[in-house]
Amino acid sequence: xxKKQKVSRAVIHRIPRYxxxxxxxxxxxxxxxxxxxxxxxxxxxxxxxxxxFNCFGGFGQQGYGYNVExxxxxxxxxxxxxxxxxAILVGAGNLGKALIKNFDFKASGFDLVCAFDANEKVIGTExxxxxxxxxxxxxxxxxxNKPDIAVLTVPYSVASEIARNLVEHGIKxxxxxxxxxxxxxxxxxxxxxxxxxxxxxxxxxxxDTSDIEVVDE
Numbered sequence: 001x002x003k004k005q006k007v008s009r010a011v012i013h014r015i016p017r018y019x020x021x022x023x024x025x026x027x028x029x030x031x032x033x034x035x036x037x038x039x040x041x042x043x044x045x046x047x048x049x050x051x052x053f054n055c056f057g058g059f060g061q062q063g064y065g066y067n068v069e070x071x072x073x074x075x076x077x078x079x080x081x082x083x084x085x086x087a088i089l090v091g092a093g094n095l096g097k098a099l100i101k102n103f104d105f106k107a108s109g110f111d112l113v114c115a116f117d118a119n120e121k122v123i124g125t126e127x128x129x130x131x132x133x134x135x136x137x138x139x140x141x142x143x144x145n146k147p148d149i150a151v152l153t154v155p156y157s158v159a160s161e162i163a164r165n166l167v168e169h170g171i172k173x174x175x176x177x178x179x180x181x182x183x184x185x186x187x188x189x190x191x192x193x194x195x196x197x198x199x200x201x202x203x204x205x206x207x208d209t210s211d212i213e214v215v216d217e
Contacts, residue, residue: 007055014052019075026072034065081109086147091154092117092132095177100128142169149173156180
């Protein structure tokens, strides 16, 4: 399966959704599914699904549809689920602790190896099997252990400086929960800015405009 050079961001954002749905099919013992059935279940079109999968070489067989196990493995390969990249978390406050305790990093392809904070009350403790270390040692740790991504749950006022320093020390990607967008011009490092407020405001829009049809692009 050969990945093409250019894939739109919209397609990339749909791949995890496909993976979640196919994971459920697999868990329920479904062995194969057609693009039409998959589309109807997910609220998409069959042509959209075929176009998306063709960006990565395609997974289907004409007259057969998709083998669920092979589709599950192929989508997992695209997302790097089996590579178990190393992640660190910076900012073990309420949100950071909630992520450590409740988010399944391993199921998403990451091994959360360490967390960092400046609060002396939490330094040296463990949460969910993850040790919380002194933020003073953050960059030394990154240099020595070479984690792949950093999860940022620090105040936005300090996020930009921390993010740039992390990238300078070798971090390859940032998952940003700081409440504002991070722009690392010239760094060529992917940043996923997470905004809970965006999601709930979109829900508010949908509630108030239920007569307007929203379509997936």
